[in-house]
Amino acid sequence: MAKLTIDDQEYEFPDGTSLFDACRQARGEALPHFCYHPDLPVAGVCRLCQVEVEGMPKLTIACNTTVRDGMVVHTRSERVNKAVQQVLEMHLINHPVDCPICDQAGECGLQNQYMQYGLYESKVPMAAKVKKHKAKVIGPYVILDQERCVLCSRCVRFCNEVTGTGELGIYNRGDRAELDVAPGVELDNNYSMNTVDICPVGALTSRDFRFAKRVWMLKNTRGVCPGCATGCNVRIDHEGGRVYRLKPVYNPEVNGRWMCDRGRMTYKELHDERRLLRPFAGGREAAWTAASVALADLLRDGGFSLVVVGPRASLEEMFLARKLAPADAVVGGPADLDRGEGDDLLLDGDRTPNRGGLKTLGIPEPAAADLAARITAASGPVLVLGGEPGRDAGVAAALAGCGGLVVIATHDGPSVQAAAVALPGAAWAEQAGVFVNRQGRWQGFAQAVARPGAAREGWRILAELAGLAGVETAPQSLRALRKEIVDTVLSEGELDMDRMPETGFVPGGGER
Amino acid sequence: MKEYNILSSRFGRPDGHKLAVYEQEGGYKALRAVLEQNDPAAVRETVKESGLRGRGGAGFPTGVKWGFVPQGAEEVYFFVNADESEPGTFKDRFLLDYDPHQTLEGTIISSFAVQAHLAFIYIRGEFGWLVDRVQAAVDEAYAAGYLGRNILGSGFDLEVIVHKGAGAYICGEETGLINSVEGRKGQPSIKPPFPAVAGFLGKPTIVNNVESVASVPWIITHGPEAYRAFGTEKSPGTKLFSVSGPVKKPGVYEIPLGLPFREFFHDWLGGMVEGEKLKAVIVGGSSVPVLPADEVMNVNLDYESLQQAGTMLGSGGMIVIPESCDMVELIQVLMHFYYDESCGQCTPCREGTGWLHRIVRRLRGGEGTDADLGLLEHVCNGMAGLTICPLADAAVMPMRSFLGKFRPEFEALIQETAAAGAQTRWPRGEQE
Numbered sequence: 001m002a003k004l005t006i007d008d009q010e011y012e013f014p015d016g017t018s019l020f021d022a023c024r025q026a027r028g029e030a031l032p033h034f035c036y037h038p039d040l041p042v043a044g045v046c047r048l049c050q051v052e053v054e055g056m057p058k059l060t061i062a063c064n065t066t067v068r069d070g071m072v073v074h075t076r077s078e079r080v081n082k083a084v085q086q087v088l089e090m091h092l093i094n095h096p097v098d099c100p101i102c103d104q105a106g107e108c109g110l111q112n113q114y115m116q117y118g119l120y121e122s123k124v125p126m127a128a129k130v131k132k133h134k135a136k137v138i139g140p141y142v143i144l145d146q147e148r149c150v151l152c153s154r155c156v157r158f159c160n161e162v163t164g165t166g167e168l169g170i171y172n173r174g175d176r177a178e179l180d181v182a183p184g185v186e187l188d189n190n191y192s193m194n195t196v197d198i199c200p201v202g203a204l205t206s207r208d209f210r211f212a213k214r215v216w217m218l219k220n221t222r223g224v225c226p227g228c229a230t231g232c233n234v235r236i237d238h239e240g241g242r243v244y245r246l247k248p249v250y251n252p253e254v255n256g257r258w259m260c261d262r263g264r265m266t267y268k269e270l271h272d273e274r275r276l277l278r279p280f281a282g283g284r285e286a287a288w289t290a291a292s293v294a295l296a297d298l299l300r301d302g303g304f305s306l307v308v309v310g311p312r313a314s315l316e317e318m319f320l321a322r323k324l325a326p327a328d329a330v331v332g333g334p335a336d337l338d339r340g341e342g343d344d345l346l347l348d349g350d351r352t353p354n355r356g357g358l359k360t361l362g363i364p365e366p367a368a369a370d371l372a373a374r375i376t377a378a379s380g381p382v383l384v385l386g387g388e389p390g391r392d393a394g395v396a397a398a399l400a401g402c403g404g405l406v407v408i409a410t411h412d413g414p415s416v417q418a419a420a421v422a423l424p425g426a427a428w429a430e431q432a433g434v435f436v437n438r439q440g441r442w443q444g445f446a447q448a449v450a451r452p453g454a455a456r457e458g459w460r461i462l463a464e465l466a467g468l469a470g471v472e473t474a475p476q477s478l479r480a481l482r483k484e485i486v487d488t489v490l491s492e493g494e495l496d497m498d499r500m501p502e503t504g505f506v507p508g509g510g511e512r
Numbered sequence: 513m514k515e516y517n518i519l520s521s522r523f524g525r526p527d528g529h530k531l532a533v534y535e536q537e538g539g540y541k542a543l544r545a546v547l548e549q550n551d552p553a554a555v556r557e558t559v560k561e562s563g564l565r566g567r568g569g570a571g572f573p574t575g576v577k578w579g580f581v582p583q584g585a586e587e588v589y590f591f592v593n594a595d596e597s598e599p600g601t602f603k604d605r606f607l608l609d610y611d612p613h614q615t616l617e618g619t620i621i622s623s624f625a626v627q628a629h630l631a632f633i634y635i636r637g638e639f640g641w642l643v644d645r646v647q648a649a650v651d652e653a654y655a656a657g658y659l660g661r662n663i664l665g666s667g668f669d670l671e672v673i674v675h676k677g678a679g680a681y682i683c684g685e686e687t688g689l690i691n692s693v694e695g696r697k698g699q700p701s702i703k704p705p706f707p708a709v710a711g712f713l714g715k716p717t718i719v720n721n722v723e724s725v726a727s728v729p730w731i732i733t734h735g736p737e738a739y740r741a742f743g744t745e746k747s748p749g750t751k752l753f754s755v756s757g758p759v760k761k762p763g764v765y766e767i768p769l770g771l772p773f774r775e776f777f778h779d780w781l782g783g784m785v786e787g788e789k790l791k792a793v794i795v796g797g798s799s800v801p802v803l804p805a806d807e808v809m810n811v812n813l814d815y816e817s818l819q820q821a822g823t824m825l826g827s828g829g830m831i832v833i834p835e836s837c838d839m840v841e842l843i844q845v846l847m848h849f850y851y852d853e854s855c856g857q858c859t860p861c862r863e864g865t866g867w868l869h870r871i872v873r874r875l876r877g878g879e880g881t882d883a884d885l886g887l888l889e890h891v892c893n894g895m896a897g898l899t900i901c902p903l904a905d906a907a908v909m910p911m912r913s914f915l916g917k918f919r920p921e922f923e924a925l926i927q928e929t930a931a932a933g934a935q936t937r938w939p940r941g942e943q944e
């Protein structure tokens with residue numbers, strides 16, 4: 001341990017701690033910075049995190065200094081503030097100050113730090129600034145504005161060190177230096193949009209989010225990416241019932257600070273034109289009441305003879321679905337559907353968010369051919385939810401031949417087309433729930449946006465179906481349902497679902 | 513006026529670069545002695561005792577630097593820095609052109625001292641012919657058994673690679689140089705770690721200036737006391753000064769450190785050419801503060817005296833400035849140089865060198881105001897001491913000293929051009 005003094009207070013930090021991190025903890029806020037990033041190697045080029053260390057003649061940058069016993073550090077002295085202000089001014093002299101048309105405005109390191117440390121008049125007339133390229137498309141998702149770039153090299157280091165793809169470089173020298181891709185190269189790795197996140201200014205912006213919304217109008221809700229079994233923690237940025245973007249949220253146990261581009265784009269499906277907005281009964285749009293009548297009619301002679309619950313359902317939906325038929329008549333979607341190639345960073349080969357939930361509840365996943373056979377052999381009504389099993393042609397054919405098919409779906413598809421009754425369910429951002437990821441980690445998510453049309457929360461639909469099917473133990477609230485899940489699946493007192501840990505919960509505490 | 517020949521005995525001789533001549537004059541004897549004794553620590557100690565200080569500009573004791581290589585390091589690299597690009601400096605070029613074997617022998621001994629088995633001689637890109645000259649010397653040395661495996665039967669191996677730079681000033685900074693050889697962009701790395709601990713390929717690496725390395729064989733042969741007999745207590749030995757400007761005898765001179773400038777100027781350089789009067793001197797390369805005539809006449813040419821006078825010995829690239837020279841024009845040339853050569857990595861240097869360059873250009877273009885002089889000082893304050901390497905300081909030091917010592921010239925220009933109106937004034941012989 002090293003005992004040191006930061007701004008006249010004594011602190012103790014483990015040996016090897018970066019002075020930058022020590023100052024962040026001591027001050028309760030980070031030192032001004034652009035280039036430092038906790039997950040990237042130190043570059044030391046922005047020169048903003050200058051601190052005064054007693055006994056050293058010059059100011060020193062905290063990011064490339066480790067704590068030392070007996071160190072006396074000043075982070076708010078006049079000398080430090082002056083240096084920060086001067087360096088910040090250097091960052092701005094060739095900056096175009098086009099904040100009114102910049103997507104970064106409102107979450108920009110230059111704006112924020114200028115308000116804190118700068119506040120001076122510009123000494124360089126606009127016309128005298130160095131001109132570089134603006135709005136240069138450098139990849140499928142990322143667009144570059146070289147004039148706004150402060151050359152912190154975070155994105156370059158990300159592509160070199162994290163993805164190992166090295167698409168970006170800083171070319172030329174002096175104030176002609178500019179960020180770019182090499183000729184013929186595209187920034188097209190599956191993690192390219194993380195460069196937009198770590199860009200402290202508006203140099204790299206998302207082509208998808210560009211000009212869509214001012215960031216200060218967005219509301220944020222914590223969520224879990226539904227794109228694959230990794231379950232990256234996300235912040236859902238939304239406004240007025242519309243999701244505008246997903247941003248990764250730090251979870252050291254799951255995704256660190258990153259997420260993949262594929263995952264980021266999953267929000268598009270929420271506003272897809274194929275969304276199922278109203279119930280359908282007998283091939284026609286119907287009100288919920290009419291649909292209920294049709295369901296009651298269908299279930300008059302008893303419950304479902306088969307329930308197919310896919311890996312896109314929440315743990316709550318899976319648990320309730322399990323009550324709607326005898327244990328051996330509840331199965332998962334086709335085991336071979338929604339598989340792709342994974343990588344060794346975050347993307348998993350399993351492109352569904354909750355196969356872990358099926359495993360947790362012991363719901364078997366038959367192969368597509370077996371599932372088709374089970375559907376064909378079903379003697380009574382069949383319920384399908386939590387995904388579209390009909391994307392397998394064999395299963396689709398079996399569903400089409402099924403007499404009493406009930407489907408809870410978010411999107412139109414083969415099973416909806418074959419259904420006697422189709423019910424519009426809530427998609428992942430439109431209801432609260434739990435996904436169990438590939439580690440067996442339970443991760444809760446909240447409702448971010450309103451459900452479109454007449455769509456309803458999945459657990460409510462299932463509770464109603466349970467009533468119609470004569471199941472007596474259907475819970476009346478989500479909280480009651482969750483308590484029942486915990487009591488059934490976990491040991492007593494293992495988890496309070498209202499206080500799910502930030503990093504998620506692994507039953508038994510260990511790796512699975 | 514006495515002659516000093518530790519470094520310059522073969523300067524100007526048409527065959528001085530040949531192995532036969534070098535051997536005939538006692539060459540490679542120091543290497544034989546060192547390899548026979550077979551004690552690297554003793555070599556390091558000898559050089560440390562000699563007080564030899566790095567001749568590239570920083571003046572850090574060479575033997576002490578060698579001592580920073582971690583004990584027992586298995587893979588060590590040695591670099592000879594011949595990226596001589598400081599404006600006003602042309603001494604290393606003389607050393608390599610007239611006497612490459614002296615530097616080569618120094619390289620082998622130095623490599624042995626730090627137990628490096630691969631050495632690079634990094635030559636500035638513009639010195640194309642020097643690459644051939646040094647390569648020829650290296651080839652001769654291989655053929656004679658001074659390089660390669662089991663040198664002179666000692667069991668010590670050393671390969672030498674002559675590496676040609678691409679002409680970037682910043683690659684003379686040791687970490688920039690290493691990055692450049694590794695195939696990366698030629699720009700300095702943050703320190704720590706220092707190259708002596710983690711340099712080329714992450715291994716301990718020593719980078720020494722040509723002149724430092726070339727001094728080593730003499731120190732080995734004659735002993736540290738003999739070396740200390742020249743120069744002053746804290747600045748021992750002799751130093752090459754490359755002198756340019758309208759003096760009667762410009763050129764490269766080897767002088768004992770501590771020599772009074774007055775004596776050097778009158779007795780060695782012969783004073784100014786007819787019709788010119790001394791105005792100022794940049795003593796140690798363009799990056800050090802300028803001294804006006806009356807100040808420079810009272811200094812001695814050693815590290816301490818020059819520091820006391822507010823400047824630095826630097827690389828010994830002495831630029832003599834006559835009364836007829838316009839100081840604003842001169843600083844325009846220098847500011848353009850640093851603007852052009854900044855690697856662009858650290859913000860204060862990247863933006864500051866460009867800003868200084870543009871303000872000075874504006875002054876010269878007749879659009880300057882008195883406020884610009886304050887602005888120049890302001891920009892300097894935002895650069896000095898705030899960057900990874902000293903390039904920002906190297907731009908700030910001349911700028912500040914020109915403004916400080918010759919402010920009336922700046923003010924006169926502003927007044928004069930304000931009357932004449934805006935026009936572009938390039939420095940002589942230069943266009944953008």
